[in-house]
Amino acid sequence: MAEPISVHKMSGARIPTDVGEFTLCLYHNNLDGKEHLALLVGDVGDAASLRDGAPLLVRVHSECFTGDVLGSLRCDCGPQLAAALRLVAAEGRGVILYLRQEGRGIGLLEKLRAYNLQDVGYDTVDANLLLGHQPDLRDYRVAAEILKDLGITSLRLMTNNPDKIAGLERHGLHVAERVPLQMTAHAENAHYLDTKARRMRHLLQLENPGLNGSTAHHHPVLDTTGDDRSALMPELSAAPPPRPGRPYITLSYAQSLDGSIAARRGEQTFISGPEAGRLTHQLRARHDAILVGIGTVLADDPQLTVRLVRGPDPQPVIVDSRLRFPPWAKLLRGERRPWIATTDAADPARQAALEAAGARVIRLPAVPNGMVDLTALLAYLARRHMRSVMVEGGATVISNFLAAHLADRLVLTIAPMILGGLNAVADLGRLNGRVMPRLVRPQYQTLGKDVILFGDLVWE
Ligand SMILES: Nc1nc2c(ncn2[C@@H]2O[C@H](COP(=O)(O)OP(=O)(O)OP(=O)(O)O)[C@@H](O)[C@H]2O)c(=O)[nH]1
Ligand SMILES: [Zn+2]
The missing domain is CATH 3.40.50.10990 (GTP cyclohydrolase II)
Structure with a gap:
């Protein structure tokens, strides 16, 4: 008692x-x-x-x-x-x-x-x-x-x-x-x-x-007791299509008009409004896994769950080549324990501590710049029946997925502000031999004060 x-x-x-x-x-x-x-x-x-x-x-x-x-x-x-x-x-x-x-x-x-x-x-x-x-x-x-x-x-x-x-x-x-x-x-x-x-x-x-x-438009966006009030755009409402060889990848993040995703590296910045936030959660619920980089965990301490709408939580996957994952992360207290993809550069003692805290640590090969080999990670996820992955950020992860030509669809929230901060995409031209990804069949829609732009990504 x-x-x-x-x-x-x-x-x-x-x-x-x-x-x-x-x-x-x-x-x-x-x-x-x-x-x-x-x-x-x-x-x-x-x-x-x-x-x-x-x-x-x-x-x-x-x-x-x-x-x-x-x-x-x-x-x-x-x-x-x-x-x-x-x-x-x-x-x-x-x-x-x-x-x-x-x-x-x-x-x-x-x-x-x-x-x-x-x-x-x-x-x-x-x-x-x-x-x-x-x-x-x-x-x-x-x-x-x-x-x-x-x-x-x-x-x-x-x-x-x-x-x-x-x-x-x-x-x-x-x-x-x-x-x-x-x-x-x-x-x-x-x-x-x-x-x-x-x-x-x-x-x-x-x-x-x-x-x-x-304030009438500030309806309780988190009131998940009723039906979805802001219907998801039909193109985004279905589960992503199956894709041979690796999971289907949706790249989804919010940026300012000038392409910044944060005021500075390592600083949590809220860019999009509640309506776009709701869309993000709807998309999360339609993917098997959600993937972010360790920088996002350190800056935002995210939960990566579905809370603004009703729906299943995706499996959280963190790319963390040097295993900097902090013991205080909210992800360790969530219902779905995080999978942390790292390389041989990771300290075994840290791995043991994170595994004791419930995380699954996955050691994978590294690419020449020391980052986790994303192709190997996606193969691992496919073997664990992850048919779709939503990649949310931050800048390093977004750039690495684009540089590796690993993205099927882009869902971009563009907030009407100029931030002059950390760019979502860095050095892509040099990294991928100047084959630029293009958005095909682009569509857009305003959602609250933001614009959602989406379409399929191709490298041709
Ligand atoms: N989480 C959160 N806390 C807030 C916010 N604004 C104020 N607070 C906290 O709210 C607490 C005060 O609560 P209030 O709701 O203002 O008032 P109350 O104490 O419930 O009621 P009264 O007795 O009428 O003052 C303080 O601890 C504030 O720090 C906010 O936006 N978010
Ligand atoms: Zn106060």
Whole structure:
């Protein structure tokens, strides 16, 4: 049975501020090992509340470095925290819990990734889902224990989030009243607040009725419960045709107008919008395997699964000639364990560690530049009944497949931006003896703000 939660007040100190004086207490707990904080004003126990005739005013605030410290305009956290401090100080009694639940529990790194997804059109809920997280990872067990430790069982809670109220009540607290804590919306956070109201049931009175109209196209793209709403282009919806000798290869990636796939090598850059993201997942579901290079694993820590639509996950295959595959990769925690194609240059100890973590390491011959021999890899995949492979990137892998004349079809997402960054294709002329691949029977379609260009590749 799980150990009961215990919290322990480590130390407290007087913190004078512009709005009043607080006692800041640091709590230890045995559940998440984080340093949660409590800011106290006055006598906070239930007994004092009874005397006063009103339950204590409490804010349970989730850490937001960007909003609380930097004053980021992307959210409303900073002003909420400031308002809560003011209200508690004005009452002369109250508590602000500062919970170390950055990014609704996903942490700052993943929140920054989620912000980049939001900058290309995903909303805050879909961005979490796309990164493989629940929309909200928080629970309020430790918060409830800290409040009980302070002698509080009944309170007035400053929040707009009904889940927060339910979360505290589930752990034995009585929320006698909700005190709204709504801040003014502005251009930078209006869509975020609108999403919180629509998709996370936050109790917000949004003033701008036009906003709902303007966000109507942001339908929940990850709502996979219904039918596919954006029908896949018919040419792409069938499983790729069988091909003698090796798996059928679809090269599929997103680039800017100038052919960049990232701002810089090694830097994750979100280029395409949610509609094209959905197409990518639909394509993944129609291939037996999905292949990326180690650079993509190191830069993006991808899962390579099908999440934006319903469908089977392809087998992840990583090309990693020197076996740099990191032990922290999300791919090692997925349902389909990754196959890592490497060469004799790989360190046997690393191979053993990755195999112990569930990966399959495949040693293959190298070509003169030290890279994995792709023809040998494809023969290996064909023997394992992989009839189709979707190659997603990055630049080295795309270039190597093109240089080896190993691609049957190109599905290119072109985003309407100029990035001036890392080019998708490098040095191809020199590598392949100047026989250029050509796209035949090309077709295109706009999808959201992006253009999808696709067709068959031939070298003639
Ligand atoms: N994952 C993720 N977290 C975010 C994003 N924007 C803000 N956050 C985090 O959300 C948390 C605050 O949650 P909110 O939804 O703003 O508010 P709440 O705490 O649920 O509800 P209130 O009590 O009404 O403030 C903080 O931990 C922020 O870091 C985002 O786009 N993605
Ligand atoms: Zn915030």
